[in-house]
Amino acid sequence: MTPQAPAGGAWWRDSVVYQIYPRSFADLDGDGVGDLAGITRGLGHVAELGAQAIWLTPFQRSPQADHGYDVSDYCDVDPLFGDLAAFDGLVAEARRLGLRVVVDLVPNHCSVAHPLFRAALAAGPGSPERARFHFAQGRGPAGGEPPNNWPSVFGGSAWTRVTEPDGSPGEWYLHLYAPEQPDWNWRDPRTAPFFDDVVRFWFDRGADGLRIDVAHGLFKAEGLPDLEHPGTLEPMRLRANPLACDREEVHDVYRRWRAIADSCDPPRALIGEVNLEPDRAGRYTRPDELHQAFAFAFLVAPWDARAWQAAGSALLAGSGLKAPVTWVVDNHDVERSASRYGRVRDPADGADRHVRDPADGADRHVRDPAGGVDRHGRSRGPARARAALLAVLGLPGAAYLYQGQELGLPQVDVAPQDRRDPAWPRLGVSRDGCRVPLPWRRDPAGAHGFSPPGARPPWLPVPPGWGGLSVQAQEADPSSSLHLCRSALRLRRELHAEGVLTAGDAVEWSVEGDGALVADRAGRFTLVLAMGEGPVRLPPGRLLLASGTLTGDGLLPPDTSAWLLR
Template sequence: MSQHLTDAPSTAAATDAAAGRRDWWREAVIYQVYPRSFADGNGDGMGDLPGITSRLPYLRDLGVDAVWLSPFYASPQADAGYDVADYRAVDPMFGTLTDADDLVRAAHALGLRVIVDIVPNHCSDQHEWFKQALREGAGSPARARFHFRPGKGAHGELPPNDWESIFGGPAWTRTTEPDGTPGEWYLHLFAPEQPDFDWDHPDVHEEFRSVLRFWLDLGIDGFRIDVAHGLVKAEGLPDIGHSEQLALLGTSPMPYFDQDGVHEIYRGWRRILDEYDGERIAVAEAWTPTIERAALYLRPDELHQAFNFAYLTTWWDAVELRTVIDRSLHAMGAVGAPATWVLSNHDVTRHATRFGNPRGAGTQVREAGDRALGLRRARAATLLMLALPGSAYLYQGEELGLPDVTDLPDEVRQDPSFFRAAGQDGFRDGCRVPIPWSGSTAPYGFGPVPGGPSWLPQPDSWAGLSVAAQTGDPDSTLEMYRSALRLRREHPALGAGTEVEWLGAPEGVLAFRRRGEGGRDFACTVNLTGDPVVVAAPGRPLLSSGAAPVPVDPAAEPGAERTPRAAIAADTAIWWAI
């Protein structure tokens, strides 16, 4: 393979300067850290905040602009920290509040911004509010902060409605009252340990305004809002009327998702963010029926970004990708927001494995698939994503070309949906295995103790995928990412923007141009077919996800225009300077 095809000037101070960029979020590359699996600072087998802090220079050198941390709050860990017991405390498994403060300060010193998860749809059943609600019983003011309802049936033995949990089974659990008798039911769209807040209650609004200020005062630069589309439920909690299982990644209209009332909540949050210096931002995890519905969260007085799940779920197909790119840019441009692009996260199978499986395998894949094909497509998909206008999200380890671990033994799995019948597939543990840093045996530098523990087992084959093994290898996926992120920052046609200029290309090939200041334009060509394709060579090749483009003599092609042409290998992307 060949990646960086021309030399580019080094910009060692670029990341430091990034901290002062205005509208930084319109073109930022944001790196998701899953704290359990990034770096273990104390050797207990669980990633933690000091471990993350120790590896921040790696992220600075990789070339990202910001770090997004999945939850590290005090939690019983029924759903890997998305069941929060105290929104203002760090769980001891990850460190202390001082460690969080140290991490933010260290990141800022390196020119990195820090975004943290906030989980407003639900809390833990160990949250003080919910424990109080159980103690005080039916009709108490404490229960009004949640969705408590009497059951149906002669003795209240049936759930209040037909809603189902994302993790399988009813979205309702019946309580036992203080006197020991069966009582009301409470709503949980996720695990029973995650009761949903009732956002009709003013206490809930005030509590989260306070939580936002707590972390903003600590210096964080923004929030990723978990289940941002789920806070408001339709009035009366109406039945769905069918047995279709609720899906986390679904886009069907539902009475518990994407209700119009969420927008007033986020207008209030935006006012708080705007009170703080430094362009603090909020990013919506909002699964909506259409891209256009997602854009409503990004109107000028609401949130800054929303994850582009339509893009993430699009197959490796030129027509489908062009369609979702055009729709995304149009929808976001209509509200003045940047498009975002993402290929992997902690809830879906890594794209290096998805793209190595047959079409239609979904976002939680159970088979390893064709590893070479998956990696080849994943590398090309990355260059396509990073060439598009707007902001891009990377998931830890994708820069190493990590595949999903599809053969984890059942006894080590911790995804709560794996243990509940008829829920989503429950195979998210495969993308959460701790990443390899160095060495030839597990835990590959994840922790400080050679041969030490790891909360999920790492494959023996990962030694060659570690950061140390790939560093300096011009053919490695890591060095391709480093080159791409450096060029993305340096080239005036890359980063923020709202438009691409599509170029003529053979069937199965995407080609587009982006205009830059000073006449420095850029083009990207992606061959999504399984065979080499001859295309127009719009300029000088900068970077390739695979083999370098091979010049073709126009005279060798009967009837061909006498313009520069090149052969591009199967499933390969090329960046060009024009």
């Protein structure tokens, strides 16, 4: 019997969702890689934190060329993480703890090991099997050049040439990401029904929602024409190629899926990774499409009050309040905020320099014109990360926290020889530093509780001092990031339950004094974020919570945020 979802209406509108990267959450079987059983064991931590749901990045069957985002079977669990029974057990435990479960779906591309792609390779040019993907003849002498000039998001060409069944050089196939990730042809009439079945499978299995990877992708411009200026495209951003994303036809896909989601009892949620400008992303959350689209503006905004004011205003305007914003400052693809906000640029020559992070002793490559070190030369990143966490939890809508954000984990400078990100050898970019396994306790054995003692080494090395940031260590420190996060989530739930806050609250933004960002919610609740160089005076209201200690004369110090009730 399918486990029943926790009671409640449109839970996705104002929930706090905890993102779990399965490889790095908890390793129960000791192979050095996290697994579903480890997640199940650790759900108590998430529930105690106060989150209402979890989002699992891909755990489906995959050769792991892109850590699960290259799927070879959409309706099975990769043995690296467990099996379907383990997923069922995870859902059951989540239900017991009152947590909802969101599953990642990757519809833009699959794996070269997917049976349908392997059939396409075997069938040869012009076959119906190849029509499911984007195969094309090359240009130039003997077809030796790619069919068009599109670059891969991961660097290099977006095309790879295949060897035909007879051993001759043959057609090329499109992969907007790694060569191991061929793109589906969504203009083929078989693609939409195929994914309809995948959507139904996970809903029937107990998923409360789907997070849709590259939701603005899927359809490509008909004929796959050349880009006019390919050299100007920004790496790691699909939206830089307008011929490969945000095509009008994609909205019909989400209308199909919305009908499926709404037909479930209770209805399920659709959350899209729509990395577009807010006004374009808002089009994906029309009443018959996705329930929400991720808000990325704060992920790239510098530590600057006016930049945050502009980003927040644009996000709320783009949503039109019909689909509350999903606020996020950390995820598995970006440098952790505790380090990102600690970057500094030397004003003498504008060159990037390094700051030693006291959390783990690692040197950080830093660049932030606002100034990322305090007067003692310490990184201001950890304090800013705490302030940002409290800020996004104080805005109307949903908030997504990335595992370890509640601990204030910094980015790890993973040695080049240990990097596993497929973008690293192609583009020189590595996201591994934000994916290092979670520290659970002070114990070097078992990588600080990530794995059992005697286990294989973790898939990414864990810093020796990681235990000082562990759940166990922060449990014992009332001033820790963990306790701040718990307090904020508990207070947020109470304010929503009392009707003081709602997901649809209007926000009035202002920048005051020495870089103070003020967000007033419906005249009842005020968020203040001190983003300048000096302390700021708090506006009228009762102080509910602050990310740091006020000064002796009651001012909010720099790099600190506060909640006030009017």
